[in-house]
Amino acid sequence: MRKLLLLSFCLLSVIGYGQILNKNYTWNDLEILMTNCKSPACQASTIYTTHSYHIESDTVINSKMYSVFIDIVYNYGGHYSDTVGYIREDIQSRKTYFLYKYSKDETLLYDFSLTIGDVFNAKTFWGGWEYDTVTNIDSIVYMGQKR
Numbered sequence: 001m002r003k004l005l006l007l008s009f010c011l012l013s014v015i016g017y018g019q020i021l022n023k024n025y026t027w028n029d030l031e032i033l034m035t036n037c038k039s040p041a042c043q044a045s046t047i048y049t050t051h052s053y054h055i056e057s058d059t060v061i062n063s064k065m066y067s068v069f070i071d072i073v074y075n076y077g078g079h080y081s082d083t084v085g086y087i088r089e090d091i092q093s094r095k096t097y098f099l100y101k102y103s104k105d106e107t108l109l110y111d112f113s114l115t116i117g118d119v120f121n122a123k124t125f126w127g128g129w130e131y132d133t134v135t136n137i138d139s140i141v142y143m144g145q146k147r
Helices: 002-015
Strands: 026-034 046-061 064-075 078-090 095-100 107-111 119-123 129-133
Touching: 046 078
Parallel strands: none
Antiparallel strands: 026 046, 046 064, 064 078, 078 095, 095 107, 119 129
16 A cells, blocks of 8 residues: 555656646656565665556556556566556546556546545555545645646
8 A cells, every 4th residue: 555655646746637647657666675684694684676667558448448557676686577557547537547457446546526525435455445534635836837
């Protein structure tokens, strides 16, 4: 869930309100794993992994158009590319959805139609539900655009 929230923040901070999917965007994050291993078998006490996410081709799943969401992972062992899942946005309803590659159910990532007082829920990748209430709506001007 932490990666989903981080990715959500990155998506919003980079592109703000409006169409989210754009094949020209790349989102990057750095994951650090620190270990306390003192054994000579341990090669390093800190492992760095960088993820570079981007939108690739389009595909149709269950009669809905999705964009393929790719994660390129760079670490001490080299790099590899993996399809994380599929993402789509419904411009009319102002909602964005994610379909994890091993799931049959899509998850609501964003709902820009919410107003103060609305209760919303989101299904996590691990099957739980989270509920919350919109208490504030805010925006900033960043690089000349309202976000």
